[in-house]
Amino acid sequence: MTTPRILFFADFGPTVGGGHVMRCLTLAQVLIGQGAECAFAATPDAMRLLDTFAPAAVERLPIPEGTPARQATPVADLARTWGAQAAVLDHYGAGPAEEVMIRTGVHRLLVLDDLRRGHLCDLVLDPNLDRVAADYPGVESLAGPAYALVRPEFAALRAQTLARRATATPHRLLIALGLTDVGGITARVVKAILPGLGDLQVDIVLGHGAPSLSTLALLAAHDTRLTLHVDTREMAALTAAADLAIGAGGSSVWERSSLGLPTLTLILADNQREAARALAARGAAEALEAGEGDVAVRLAALLADPLRLAAMSAAASALCDGQGAARVAGRLLAIL
Numbered sequence: 001m002t003t004p005r006i007l008f009f010a011d012f013g014p015t016v017g018g019g020h021v022m023r024c025l026t027l028a029q030v031l032i033g034q035g036a037e038c039a040f041a042a043t044p045d046a047m048r049l050l051d052t053f054a055p056a057a058v059e060r061l062p063i064p065e066g067t068p069a070r071q072a073t074p075v076a077d078l079a080r081t082w083g084a085q086a087a088v089l090d091h092y093g094a095g096p097a098e099e100v101m102i103r104t105g106v107h108r109l110l111v112l113d114d115l116r117r118g119h120l121c122d123l124v125l126d127p128n129l130d131r132v133a134a135d136y137p138g139v140e141s142l143a144g145p146a147y148a149l150v151r152p153e154f155a156a157l158r159a160q161t162l163a164r165r166a167t168a169t170p171h172r173l174l175i176a177l178g179l180t181d182v183g184g185i186t187a188r189v190v191k192a193i194l195p196g197l198g199d200l201q202v203d204i205v206l207g208h209g210a211p212s213l214s215t216l217a218l219l220a221a222h223d224t225r226l227t228l229h230v231d232t233r234e235m236a237a238l239t240a241a242a243d244l245a246i247g248a249g250g251s252s253v254w255e256r257s258s259l260g261l262p263t264l265t266l267i268l269a270d271n272q273r274e275a276a277r278a279l280a281a282r283g284a285a286e287a288l289e290a291g292e293g294d295v296a297v298r299l300a301a302l303l304a305d306p307l308r309l310a311a312m313s314a315a316a317s318a319l320c321d322g323q324g325a326a327r328v329a330g331r332l333l334a335i336l
Contacts, residue, residue, distance in 0.1 A: 004036040004336050007061070007084035007106070009075045011091040012046040017269070018179040018207065019250040020090045021049050023112070023149040025058070027088065030152065030325040032057050034333060041078045049179075052208075052231050072098035079105030085336055086110065089121070092271065096120040110332055114271055122335060125149075125328055127254060129278040129319070145320040147328050148254035153236040155322035161240040161259045165313045170303050172201045174242035174261070176252060179207030179231070182268060185290060187212035189246060189266070190219065190226070193296045197225060200303075203238050205229045244302060244309065246295065249276035249287070254324070257284060260317035262309045264298055266290045284316035 008028060010020040021040075028038040032055075039059035042050055050060055061078045072094060079087055079102065087102050090112040099120045103109050109121040114128055116135045124141045131143035177186045186206050204216060208231050220226040229238065235255065239245070245256055245263040249272030256263050263285045265276045280287040288298060302309060 002085075004031075004086065004333060005082065005084045006031055006036055006038050006086045006088060006332070007041055007075070007079045007082060008038065008088045009041045009091060009094075009102070010046065010088075011093060012043070012049055016180070017182065017248065017250055018049055019248075019252065020112075021046055022053065022179075023251045024088060024090050025050075025054055026149045026151045026325050027328055028058055029055065030329045031333070034329055036329075036333065039078075039082055039084070041075045053233070072101040076101050076103075076105035086332060088112070088332075108332070108335055110328075114275065123332065127251075127324065128275045129282070142328055142331060145254060145257070146324055148258075148320050148322075148324040149251065149328065150254050150258050150320065150322040150324055151236060152322075152325065154239065154255050154258045157236055157240045158258060158317075158322055162313075162317055165243075165260050165317075166310070169306065170200065170243040170309065172203065172242050172244075173299075174203050174205070174238055174245040174247070176205040176235070176238075176245065176247050177266060178248045178250065178268065179205075179210070181206045181210030181212045184211040184215075185266070185268065186210065187215040187219075189295055190216060192294075193246075193299055194219075194223075196296050196300050200225065202226050203229060203242065205232055205235065205238065207231055244299075246299065248272070253279060253285070254320045254322075257316040257320040258322035260313035262302065262312035262316070264288060264295070264302065266295075279316070279319075282315055282319065283311060284319055285312065 008024045010024040012021045039061050041061050043063050044065045063074045084106050086108040087106045088110045110123040111119050111121045112125045119139050124136045124139050127148035133141050220228050239259050245261050247263045249265045249267045265285045265287050267273050267276050267289050276287040279285040
């Protein structure tokens with residue numbers, strides 16, 4: 001039997017968070033565990049992220065710097081030369097025309113989407129709340145949080161973490177606003193909450209190129225409550241250890257939901273708004289537009305209301321069990 005070969009193409013750059021690449025890496029690692037071979041067609045920016053987080057089993061196939069986002073020819077060419085049977089596309093700059101081009105190099109195409117766009121592919125994955133098959137007519141869809149791409153280590157910690165949350169009092173805060181820290185948002189948030197922090201311990205996650213890094217390193221050097229985690233591979237453990245989070249509204253919402261972590265979600269991009277507000281409507285998180293409202297006031301209100309934190313944890317954990325990557329991998333391999 002031929003070993004399935006699956007090529008990924010995910011967007012990443014100075015103004016695009018690392019969520020596209022990271023959720024594709026999650027799926028790639030599960031596929032590799034099920035016997036597939038996986039590679040990424042990667043721009044120089046994405047290559048640097050892969051070099052930090054991707055295991056050796058994930059191959060890297062370079063795309064020349066300066067290639068336009070909507071130029072799919074290099075991806076199709078790489079798919080043919082590498083011998084891919086399937087491709088996974090996670091790129092909001094690509095549409096049906098690019099999907100048709102990539103399909104010339106593979107038998108099957110899975111597209112990740114959050115925006116209910118039209119597609120010319122075999123499978124669409126949209127993990128957002130309230131998604132149904134009718135949102136993607138003419139294409140098989142894997143819709144809803146049951147298919148959210150959460151790394152297996154989160155599911156492994158789920159039972160013990162949810163049991164602890166039932167009785168925990170807040171003493172540890174996780175701040176994770178994206179590896180790229182767009183606009184230096186992380187430092188602004190930390191500075192805003194410092195005066196009312198009390199004895200709360202704070203884990204701050206960001207990438208090595210984050211604009212906030214130098215400012216936060218200086219703050220952490222003089223404040224023992226603050227701990228920086230740069231390019232960490234321990235997100236599952238940090239999420240499990242936290243009692244509350246200030247997090248971005250991208251794909252990481254499902255990691256936090258799978259472990260029932262109450263979250264003040266900052267909306268940092270237009271495509272995050274719908275999901276963040278849907279979570280808030282279900283009592284699974286709070287949503288706040290970046291730059292609007294007082295983060296410190298909202299955080300203080302949550303810390304003062306343990307019953308609400310418990311309710312948020314229960315609502316969040318009920319939405320996502322952390323098994324989505326295995327479900328998506330199984331379906332993609334089945335259609336191959």
